[in-house]
Amino acid sequence: MTSKAAGAATKAMVVAGVMSGTSADGVDVAICRVSLGRSGVAPVKVLGHSKFAYGKKLRAMVLAAASGQKMTAAKLATLSWKLGEEYAACVEKTAKQFKLSPQLVAVHGQTIFHDADEGMTWQIGESAVIAERLQLPVVSDFRPADMAAGGQGAPLVPMLDWHLFCHATKNRLLLNLGGIANVTALPADCDVKDAMAFDTGPANMVIDAVMQRLFGKEYDSSGRTAAKGMALTEVVKKMSAMKYLQAKPPKSCGREEFGKEFVDKLIALCEKAGATKEDIVATATGLTVSTIVEAYGKFCWPHLGQIAPGAKATEMLIAGGGAKNKTLMRGLTEKFAALGVKVGTTESAGLAVEAKEAAAFALLGWLTWHGLPGNVPSATGAKRAVVLGKVSYGG
Structure with missing residues (x-):
């Protein structure tokens, strides 16, 4: 880490972590304060957490995609954009509920395919939509960088x-x-x-x-x-x-x-x-x-x-x-x-049981924003520690 990056990394940021897991039941948002503490340990404090259930129609679409049912490219694209809108709305509602102003959003996305043996994974939820709706930068698509480095792409928590x-x-x-x-x-x-x-x-x-x-x-x-x-x-x-x-x-x-x-x-x-x-x-x-x-x-x-x-x-x-x-x-x-x-x-x-994974991605998003590695090679099997995710700039 360069001295410039290290200096920037010591500044606390309020980050909204967004998680929707393999259960496909909905979305967790954890808005956290993340900073760099002593000995390189990053304190992560959850300031507010909310859980949102998917609507029946959206959940059915997610399950169909994740179960490998035949879907046209148009339907998959529609689902990805709908999820982007959903994630943005969930962050907006959580921020309003707890009267918080996130500076960054970190979105895991909805997994619809994961094959670690073949080195392929796919999480959807259009990040450009989230960035535009919230007028905030968004870090997304965390897993591919680890897989490109020879890892499983998981677990990242x-x-x-x-x-x-x-x-x-x-x-x-x-x-x-x-x-x-x-x-x-x-x-x-x-x-x-x-x-x-x-x-x-x-x-x-x-x-x-x-x-x-x-x-x-x-x-x-x-x-x-x-x-x-x-x-x-x-x-x-x-x-x-x-x-x-x-x-x-x-x-x-x-x-x-x-x-x-x-x-x-x-x-x-x-x-x-x-x-x-x-x-x-x-x-x-x-x-x-x-x-x-x-x-x-x-x-x-x-x-x-x-x-x-x-x-x-x-x-x-x-x-x-x-x-x-x-x-x-x-x-x-x-x-x-x-x-x-x-x-x-x-x-x-001090960490709510349903907030943990969303908080994990808040930390990973913060690390990415500062150009710092987020994977743990001993866990994923990657050849080296790498910076995860892709950034969509809003505002």
């Missing part, structure tokens, strides 16, 4: 995890339960290059799909449906044998691995075993718990032990919409307690 949650004496696991579950393993007092992070497998995506298919509901509110059923251990075991779940990090996934075909197979196996509808939801929930615990044992724990063998304790902080699923949280808490890992949420550290 580890940069925030390290800046906010690295502890001097404790190992920390940062688990995000969105459509996909991803974990960051931070050895005690580690450098950012020692962070391990990867997608463990499905979280809300499969549970939501089962609920929609069997109950006509968008999701399992508080995990109440799963609590009425019983997870089928043999089905969980069979579904956990898939290649992705056994592969070593770095790795990332999405609807390509855990979409319709995966859900079809899960439901078919459960029905063959005589499961009730509630049992099938419980099995989908149990699968999420099982794959996270297995990933910890296979990959995270050896890494933590190697980098920080003298750590006093290991704790897990959970964020994402799945943190509100009591059945899912109970399963994780019980399984990890048996492994000596205390489970809580990011709320205890």
